[in-house]
Amino acid sequence: MTDADLGRLDGLTGFAARTLDLLGEVGVGLLILLETVFPPIPSEVILPLAGFLSTAGSMHLALVVLAATAGSLAGALALYAAGSALGRERSIRLLARIPLLDREDLEGASRWFARHGGRAVLLGRLVPGVRSLISLPAGAERMPVARFVLFTALGSALWNGALILAGAALGRRFDLVDRYSGWLDAAMIAAAAVAVGALVVRRVRRARRRAGARGRSETGGMKTPDDLSVLDALHSTPARRRLSREPIPDDVIWAVLDAAVRGPSGGNAQRWAWVVVRDQVVKDRIASWYLEGWNAAYGGRRDAFLSAEPGELPMSARAFLGAEHLANHLAEAPVWVIPALLGARGSTDPLTGSSIYGAVQQLFLAARAYGVGTNLTTLYRGHEDDVRELLGLPDDALTMCLIPMGYPDGGRWSEPRRKPLEDVVHWDGYGTRRERLA
Ligand SMILES: Cc1cc2nc3c(=O)[nH]c(=O)nc-3n(C[C@H](O)[C@H](O)[C@H](O)COP(=O)(O)O)c2cc1C
Known part of the structure; x- marks a missing residue:
């Protein structure tokens, strides 16, 4: 990529392009490491650009995928360590303070995670937003590290590979990936809104049920x-x-x-x-x-x-x-x-x-x-x-x-x-x- 090309890219894409120009594959790994720990930095921008740059000859495609996956893995392990330091009981106690979340739901989620953690980590890597956060419950549940590394590497390689290849295929129009992945984000937001709605309905019903049960025993100052x-x-x-x-x-x-x-x-x-x-x-x-x-x-x-x-x-x-x-x-x-x-x-x-x-x-x-x-x-x-x-x-x-x-x-x-x-x-x-x- 020429300096003139670089100059035309602004904002985050410009920053990513200059980093990749300077550091090559190592830059891919570092940016993805950052992206994993600070999810607002989108891999949908960095990886297609890296794919495009590799077709332009400044990087090797396979090394780009490898570096990106190593970056994802390093970031995921940092979040895993944070989750593990907090531990299951403390995480649940903290989360239970958030309105709409209660212990029962969180423990249900924890049970589910204990049974399906591997699959959750693998598939979670393919979902924007969830990609990074999934490492926290894995750490809190103390999922075996080897298993965590295996599923994270697999899921991340799939996600990173797909975005890198899309960027390589689209060439100079690599920015289309970011534009279209906006649809994916919108779908995620809609799904999250539905989940929150379901949670509200469930909580209200449960509160009513409990009020009913308590109402019966409170007749006469809880003596009846x-x-x-x-x-x-x-x-x-x-x-x-x-x-x-x-x-x-x-x-x-x-x-x-x-x-x-x-x-x-x-x-x-x-x-x-x-x-x-x-x-x-x-x-x-x-x-x-x-x-x-x-x-x-x-x-x-x-x-x-x-x-x-x-x-x-x-x-x-x-x-x-x-x-x-x-x-x-x-x-x-x-x-x-x-x-x-x-x-x-x-x-x-x-x-x-x-x-x-x-x-x-x-x-x-x-x-x-x-x-x-x-x-x-x-x-x-x-x-x-x-x-x-x-x-x-x-x-x-x-x-x-x-x-x-x-x-x-x-x-x-x-x-x-x-x-x-x-x-x-x-x-x-x-x-x-x-x-x-x-
Ligand atoms: C002899 C005996 C000892 C038990 N000890 C414990 C115990 O130390 N801790 C505990 O949480 N439950 C204990 N339990 C409760 C049993 O786990 C419980 O009755 C069983 O799981 C059935 O539970 P459920 O009626 O809710 O299905 C004990 C029950 C018996 C009969």
Whole structure:
């Protein structure tokens, strides 16, 4: 390209042309690196120009594609590192502050990313705007670096190659690429507008649903239980692991425990104690033991749980993220109940727990009626002796679980998913199955 040609190009194209003239293929790599980190600089301008210049003989076409891809990769790795430094939990917390985005949606996106991250990174490279940003969730989710590099290099080579070749084919009219790619940008903006619209509708509906649910339990200052049949409650009491800090009134706690102790115990001995914990210092201490237990049992296998096919591992990716959330936020639940059996310490009787777990389930169902979420947890058990001491329980007591209670903050009163009934029901002896007739 002559100096006169260069002089005619102004603005960004002029700057890109002068850089390429000066630095050749290295200039392509540097400009694309910049473009990746600062998306407003358009590759639709730089790459067709580089393609055109390579046909004019000042650069080698294959090296231009290689340099551009190396630039994309370097920029993408910088953004990946930024995402990784922030981490998943912090990213979600930050994003959840943006109006219209809430934790539930973000965690859904995170689950989706954990399963389809490779494809997202590959295809994302072909979409303006998304091209750069996709590296951030990949980093936050700590996608394996080799996988990230492979898909980024592949996607970027495709995108860069296409623009470079288009510029080479169009010759001096290379600027047409930028002009026509405007249509692509317009389509992206339209798609984003539709997505935001859908998000607004979803949020409004959800807010209405929640207001409805809360309205029922708030009648009479949150003291009136939902009008729920026993069977409805049985079918809509899943483990609730995302709980708000909103306090639970004392009378609700009393009512729930009053329902719990109607449960069965051998000989109606009721050798139990129901410890209500609200003291933050006690909760923080036990929560740290719980987190230790979580990390030892599950936390270390995060990637395996999140990328497993459905049914491959005992816990689904969704349940894992819920349990992980609870492990990190246990101390925030406003109330815990820790039921303990007296005289049960050291017991080897496999039926020991049957003298309290029925009552525990009654607690769950009563809490459900008041709109309070619960879950049965045990991962603090590596510190059973410490917990007993901290709570001042008698020496012979055995804690049977820890129940965090709180008004749900995300999730639904969905029907718990279980294996098909016909597969687990045996008639008059193991192995005799019957079909359930509607
Ligand atoms: C003995 C026992 C121990 C459990 N321990 C924990 C635990 O430590 N942490 C946790 O998040 N959930 C724990 N759970 C809850 C189960 O994960 C939950 O009941 C199961 O996933 C079914 O959930 P769903 O009713 O929502 O489908 C425990 C449940 C039982 C019965």
